[in-house]
Amino acid sequence: MSAVMAEHTWVDIGPIASIPRLGARVLKRNGVDIAVFRNAEDEVFALLNRCPHKGGPLSEGIVYGRTVACPLHNLCMDLATGQAQAPDEGRAATFAVRIDGDRVLVSMTPV
């Protein structure tokens, strides 16, 4: 299948309950690690699991509101946009997420 043709390749990662609330799990696919977060409101977000600062695994950070704090140096990343909170700079790639009934689907194409 050609990646160029596909707008989105959706991957079903299971029920929302498989991700801890205010936490994250990692989806490993073709050598790319994607962190899938769930916040207190049960919103789900997917970010490339690499902090733009020093490459820290964002999946291991503390989640609050729509933010995750990188475990290495506490850069606070916006889960929806991947943008680091000012005055820090940098952006982590984001991936679209779809909730289909109880299932969580993550697009493999970065936004």
Add this chain to the structure above:
Amino acid sequence: MAKERLVLVGNGMAGMRTIEELLQLEPDLYDITVFGAEPHPNYNRILLSPVLSGEKTIDEIMLNTRAWYDEHAITLHTGDPVVDIDRKARVVRSEQGLAVPYDRLILATGSYPFMIPVPGAELPGVMGYRDIADVDAMIATAREHKRAVVIGGGLLGLEAAYGLQQRGMDVTVVHLLDSLMERQLDKPAAALLQASLEQRGLQFLMEAQTAAIEGDGRVERVRFKDGTEVAADLVVMAVGIRPNMALAQRAGLHCERGIVVDDTMLTYDPRIYAIGECVQHRGQCYGLVAPLFEQAKVCANHLARLGYGRYEGSVTSTKLKVTGIDLFSAGNYRGGEACEEILFQDPGAGVYKKLVIQDNRLTGAVLYGDTIDGAWFFQLMREGRDISGIREDLLFGQAHLGDAGHGGQTQAAAMSDDMQVCDCNGVCKGEIVRAITAKGLFTLDDVKAHTKAAASCGSCTGLVEQILANTLGSDYSVPEAKPLCKCTDYTHDQVRAAIRDQHLTSMGDVFQALEWRQPDGCHVCRPALNYYLIATWPNETADDSQSRFINERAHANIQKDGTYSVIPRIFGGETSPAQLRAIAAAAEKYDVRTVKITGGQRIDLLGLTKEQLPHIWKDLTDAGFVSGHAYGKALRTVKTCVGSEWCRFGVQNSTQMGIDLEALTWGSWTPHKFKMAVSGCPRNCAEATIKDFGVVAIESGWELHVGGNGGVKVRATDVLCRVETPEQVKEYCGAFMQVYREEARYLERTAPWVERVGIAYVRKRVVDDEVGRKALYKRFLASQKLAQVDPWKARAAGAEAHEFTPLHEANG
């Protein structure tokens, strides 16, 4: 529903700081309109003197640009002062005829320079020193004229005189009293200052009372009561400021020396707040910026409808912004009855220091020539710390208190711009100074956020605070007690007291009871709250793993590449061939990349992936190991020497003592990491005197030590007491840990905690009060019953499996 309308009268530092604080709390609550009399956006008034002297430009001192106002949808009217408030209709009217209704009004009209009412005071060439227009006029005059007279030998007058001299004028300072800056300096310091300024070419007329200013169409001379005269092309009056309260008075608000406000910054009209230099609070008017910022925080708190901030007055400090003159003054510098003074005088070197002490507390300080410890003295004053223990060395500053790791802190002023301040993040002094001036930073937190200086290990915090103090001069302030985080205004101690007194047992309870601003807190408060909850209510609180840092959540230390390290517990550092074989086997089986002996006498296995952790833990726990907790704010290791079993000098069995202590305390969570050591004789090979709890064997028993630290800031322990039996060592150790667990702030090591509360207090709780000690020990043991469940074994058996396994694709 339409938003409420907030109008700010006065586009200066106090008013705009309130707006900024408010926007942080409630960005969308109000439609905001700002009126300013000056034509500029908000600028940093305290840096006017460097602009006058030519060391800075006006652009460099702007705080909020017009774009900033646009970005925050704030309507700004510059050059258009408000002239009337109709309190009944709730409308303000401006000079240019604008009428703007308000629901809430802030008056921040500041102050105006007091002009001495002498004949000729209205002549062209006679001016005050207050704003950019004054500075522009002074600079313009300096281009065409030569002779300046500054009336007033206070802080502002001297800065003006210095600036004018830098602009090429001959300057005479006229002062009514016999000593300069009498509101900040005692006579010896003032004499040194005057001598030094005279050397720089300023002239002084002391005890001179101005009778008239004369000239034909423009100022030409100043005449004094005694008949003498001095020629002048420019006269700057800097004899003081007066609260600008005319508008408030016209509106019928209660005013005395300033607009009278209560502790919430409200005037007598409940819709009108007033803050800044125009205000009189508890009988005090303030002319420095630090108190204004504290007021702004309180005012914003109420505008945001939080309703719990209180302003209770400020202690202020002063620093003269004249390049090359080091002068610092704070608090009650004069001394007086019931006060004692400590003095140091070296007129040859131009150094004078005076500290005023009352009831074992520092209440005032004057420093001339050597001000590097000013910030530290000021901190001691604000904290009201008991200085009886450091009194002998106090005058010589913090560097002389035996903390080798912090010697560098007193160098800030002497450092060149390219010298590195923050050795963790590689930040130089110049970068910090530029960020402070260019971005308008005022607090340590601002500097941390913008430059990353002092944002890692924190050992350069003192140095960064000094640079802030030096750059901002008189106006740098550290809040007395910092809020726990941005989600609340409550301090660690207040939050902790609420958890205890209101019996709060879950994070949700805390958020609700203390009106947290974020529904699920942030990465700063959640780990702290989780600790406070489990330490206060161990039987009733569920540990919230999602509120723990990754190391404590995954029970291993995350490394820079995202892999983990595993350190099994080896009690007392005594191991066996069988244990070593098990570790070696595990290391080989899981392809451990590095095996390292740690500083605490344990073995570190590095480079494991998260998925491998439960597997290697299974192997290790099957061999009898438990977690070493090397990743936690918890009991780390008990380091020992071989002691009397082998050593020819050993007087007690230190290894067994260490093993027993580690068996007693492993698994306990503490405010910060907690390290111990036991030495078998006073030669102290286990280095027990730089541990949180250290034990040194003596012939008659054991000497107990507390509050040591060998890391960021080296601190030798204080001796707690001597005991005779191992049972006593355990009891005192458990009791000490329990006081620390119950009372220290999260992320506060024992060393700063002991310094803060005083070793006398620790001795009182752990040594003198036998009943209290036993009760503490009992609480410690009770909490240990729940804490000593090996987290590795549980996870090896499948607990928290989601933490250690990646997601799987259902359709992949």
